[in-house]
Amino acid sequence: MVSRVIPVESFDLVIFGGTGDLARRKILPALFRRFCAGQMDQQSRIIGAARSEHDSAEFRDFVAQAIGEFNTGHSYTQEELSGFVERIDYVQIDALGTDGWEELARLTSSERTRAFYFSVAPALFGALAERLHKYGLSDDATRIVVEKPFGRDEASARALNAVLAEHFEESQIYRIDHYLGKETVQNLMAVRFGNMLFEPLWNAQYVDHIQITVAETVGVGGRGEYYDKSGAMRDMVQNHLMQLLCLIAMEPPAKFDHDAVRDEKLKVIRALDIPSVEDIVRGQYAATEDGEPSYLQDVNDPASTTESFIAMKVRISNWRWAGTPIYLRTGKKLKARTSEIAVVFKETPHSIFGPESGRHRNILTIRLQPNEGMDLGVTIKEPGPGGMRLVDVPLDMTFADALGPDADDVPDAYERLIMDVIRGNQTLFMRGDEVEAAWAWADPIIEAWEKNGVKPVPYDAYSTGPEDALMLMHRDGRRWREIKV
Structure with a gap:
């Protein structure tokens, strides 16, 4: 099985913040891999x-070094690298002034698709958008790519959307969330809506509960000052986990069209109930015995009430999911780095094998x-004589196993999303009203925490999180899935 590469039309891609960490680690290596795959033409x-x-010349050296360091797992030739860096230019630019803008205008062409990647702080978005218009760098076909955070509450998200809307139509704005570019996330839609096997069972009648876990082994590290102003709720739940929840829970769209898909995701967000205080657990990782700092030490604030871990039970008030809980969990310095969605189906209404056969459920992971x-x-019979003993076994579709050597050719999230920007396909990008609705759900939860001032509970580094999170599931007669090393 070989992935099919469809070249895109000629383009100019301007990366504001081109010397930054995101460009170095993700954007530039992703573009290089698309070049090696033959997806970029000679004019781009x-x-x-x-x-x-x-x-x-200096920036080309920077790009070559970034590819050498972060293009892990992908072999390439020196000829390919030389061919790629030949397409690279650089402009020293003042986002808040006039320097560099006329030179940038000379380097780009309105005869090609023009995309501008805002890999900068959100405070600069408005200034960049304004100057793109002022210096004739935008037209109806221009696209801008906006990195998160999309505000820190509903009011700031609305203000940010309003600033961008002064200069660009919604159809030109691509709010990027790399989780939506992952191959498995898109396969989730294919599995749900392309197979008769699952969709009839995808509802509260057959699904006992759903678990979404995003665990990281790293702490906040050098991001302490930023992270302490955000926390796991703002940094992960309101965007990444929310997007996964929407794809799991949404109704089938009328067609696979960017607005049709995003309309259905928006309905899920608006149907989300605000969880009660008892249904939320917040934690902060503790220091280790061998001297690794605690969360409070990493952020240099012993009084911080910001969470590095959060677990919650949420419910969706609609006909499909009424009565089915969805458990969300994310945190730093946990046992292993893993992201998974588990759809846990209900047990059979009657077991013909008796109580000695145990409890068995189908789980789609x-x-x-x-x-x-x-x-x-x-569930199958355990091989061997001696009665009907039942065991659970997986029907496994690991891409690396199923695709063999071709698995390396599957584009990563940034590769796919950047090419979708050039194509003008917004399906995997968030719409403005979707972002605002997510903040409208999150704001009351955050405000309640800030009002009561209760500190998150400590948890051991490299564990599965606070004991309270386990109790959140245990009192419902359920258990979290193991975070496997």
């Missing part, structure tokens, strides 16, 4: 734009990282 150009004082893939747990 990539232009870095930043405050740093470089010329194009969607793994986002590591080892992207899916498996469906089914």
Whole structure:
């Protein structure tokens, strides 16, 4: 099985913040892999734009170093690297002033698709949008890519959307969430809506509960000052986990069209109930015995009430999901790095095998990282004599196993999403009203925490989180799935 590469039309991609960490680690290596795959034509150009004082030759060296360091798992030739960096230019630019803008205008062409990647702080979005218009760098076909955070509450998200709307139509704005570019996330839609096997069972009548877990082994590290102003709720739940929840729970759209898909996701967000205080657990990782700092030490604030872990039970008030709880869990310095969605189906209404056969459930597991893939747990007879003993075994579809050597050719999230920007396909990007609705749900929860001032509970680093999170499930007669190393 070989993935089919469809070239995109000629483009100019300008990366504001081109010397930043995101460009170095993700954007530039992703573009290089698309170049190696033959998806970029000879006319396409990539232009870095930043405050740093470089010329194009120095920036090309920077790009080559970034690819050498972060293009892990993908082999390439020196000829490919040379061919790619030949397409690179650089402009030293002042986002708040006039320097560099006329030169940028000379380097880009309205005869090609023009995309501008805002890999900068949100405070600069308005200034960049304004200057793109002022210097003739935008037209009806121009696209802008906006990185998160999309505000820190509903009011700031609305203000940010309003600033962008002064200069661009909603159809030109691509709010990027790399989770939506993962192969398994898109396969989730294929599994749900392309197979008669699942969709009739995808409701409260047959699904006992759903678990969504995003666990990280790293702490906040050098991001302490930023993270302490956000926390797991703002940094992960309101965007990444919310998007996964929407794809799991949404109704089938009338067609696979960007607005049709996003309309259905928006309905899910608006149907989400605000969870009670008893249904939310917040935690902060503790220091380790060998001297690794605690969360409070990492953020240099012993009085911080910001969470590095959160677990919650949420409910969706609609006909499909009424009565089916969805459990969300994410945190830092946990046992292993993993992201997965587990759809746990109900037990059979009557077991003909008797109580000695145990409890058995079908579980569809969607793994986002590591080892992207899916498996469906089914109940079979344990081999051997001596009675009807039942065991659960997985029907496994790990991409690396199923695709073999071709698994390396599957584009990563940024590769796919950037190419979708060039194509003008917004299906995997968030719409403005979707972002605002997610904040409208999250704001009352955050405000309640800030009002009561209760500190998150400590938990051991490299564990599965606070004991209170286990009790959140245990009191419902359920258990979290194991975070596997």
